[in-house]
Amino acid sequence: MSLIDQLKYQFNTGGTYLKIIYINVGVFIVFLLLNVFSALMKASSVIDIVPLFELNSSPSIFLFRPWTFISYMFVHLSIGHLFWNMILYFFAGRIFEDLLGKKAALNTYLIGGAFAGLIYVVTYNIFPLYRDLPYDSPVIGASGAVMAIFVALATYTPNYEAYFFGVLKVKLKYLAIAFVVIDVLGVANTGDRVAHFAHIGGAIWGYLFAVNIKKGKDISTIITSPLSGLKKLFTKKKIKIVxxxxxxxxxxxxxxxxxxxxxxxxxxxxxxxxxxxxxxxxxxxxxxxxxxxxxxx
Known part of the structure; x- marks a missing residue:
């Protein structure tokens, strides 16, 4: 079996978390190749088309690009950004899916990422520190969605132990708290170009999802149910044969x-x-x- 066949097989038979990782890596490779091709042809850089997929904090921009609330979480322009997001997601997403199923894994990634983007946009237009910046502040990357998965897992099974950097054994709840604290402390630092509020937004959704799922309530249905109803409006009813x-x-x-x-x-x-x-x-x-x-x- 060739490498391409193996990748196809793993994509078709693997879990949702593997499919999402493949999509993120695939998008990264496409942008990388486009950038190389643009350089060879002395054409416009691929950076010029990124705004069509990134989530911009300016209402005058994102209101006309609503799809960016989803597309931004699949775009990475640096190997480091992609690598660390996918490493954390591979670890957390696999266990999350084993415990709560593929549907919950997909919903939490997409809705958690979209909610993270919403919190990012709202905070950048409320707080003067961000609102008065002399430049637009777009966000890309899966960090918010991954935080939603990780915090949901840590809330659902807080005493699960993981090896931090392969050496220190730490319970998930302590890792999740540490990640959130780092982001909270970083919100006032606009110079690091990190979307701390997007991370916090993802963490909030992940926490709310896990707390409610423990009570037997899936809050993601707030989003998925209306979408399912909308889908039915545009789907032809099949003739029922009795x-x-x-x-x-x-x-x-x-x-x-x-x-x-x-x-x-x-x-x-x-x-x-x-x-x-x-x-x-x-x-x-x-x-x-x-x-x-x-x-x-």
């Missing part, structure tokens, strides 16, 4: 919920084990069971 059973056919025995209850009890037991001892304490069988169960969430 097959009538003959009197000779035996009535099927109604399914009981016993199996469902048993499966849920086993999942709960595994989640309790993660909270107590961390994800690494699970056996391969338990990890596989949790992964398969997440597909039905």
């Amino acid at each position: 097959y009538k059973k003959s009197n000779n056919q035996k009535k099927s025995k109604p399914k009981t919920s016993d199996d469902t209850i048993i499966r849920q009890e086993k999942v709960d037991a595994i989640l309790d084990k993660i909270k107590a001892s961390g994800y690494d304490s699970l056996s391969k069988e338990e990890k596989d069971y949790l992964f398969n169960a997440s597909k039905n969430i």
Whole structure:
């Protein structure tokens, strides 16, 4: 199997987090190649088309480019920016998806990133420190979306232990607190060109999502439900064909919920084990069971 075939296979069969990583890397490569081609042709730099995808803090710009609330989180122009975002996302996204399923993983990344962008835009137009800057302040990168995933995971399973820089064993809740504190302390520093409020916005969404999901409520439906309803308006209704059973056919025995209850009890037991001892304490069988169960969430 060639490298291209392997990448296609992993993209088609891998988790949502892998697909998102591939898309981010793919967009980075496209911009990189465009930049090289522009230099060879002595044409305009690729930087000239970035504004079509970045999220600008100026209302006169972003109001006419609403898609940038989504597109900005897939654009990186430096290898360092891309690398660290994707490393953190690979670690957090994999575990998040195992625990809460692919749908929740995708919704949290997209909605968390969009919410991060919204907080960024609002704060840049409210606080005089940012509002009075003599230049526009666009934002790109997956940092806000990744923060939403990471903080949601840390809130959902706070005692999960990870190795920081491969050496120091730290619980997720402490890492999440440290990341948020760094961003809070950095909001007054406009010289570092870091979108601290976008990070904080992502963290807020991730925290709210996890707190509510623990209560059995998915707040992402605030966004996804209206979108699903809008989709139905533009989707043709399929003709429903009803097959009538003959009197000779035996009535099927109604399914009981016993199996469902048993499966849920086993999942709960595994989640309790993660909270107590961390994800690494699970056996391969338990990890596989949790992964398969997440597909039905």
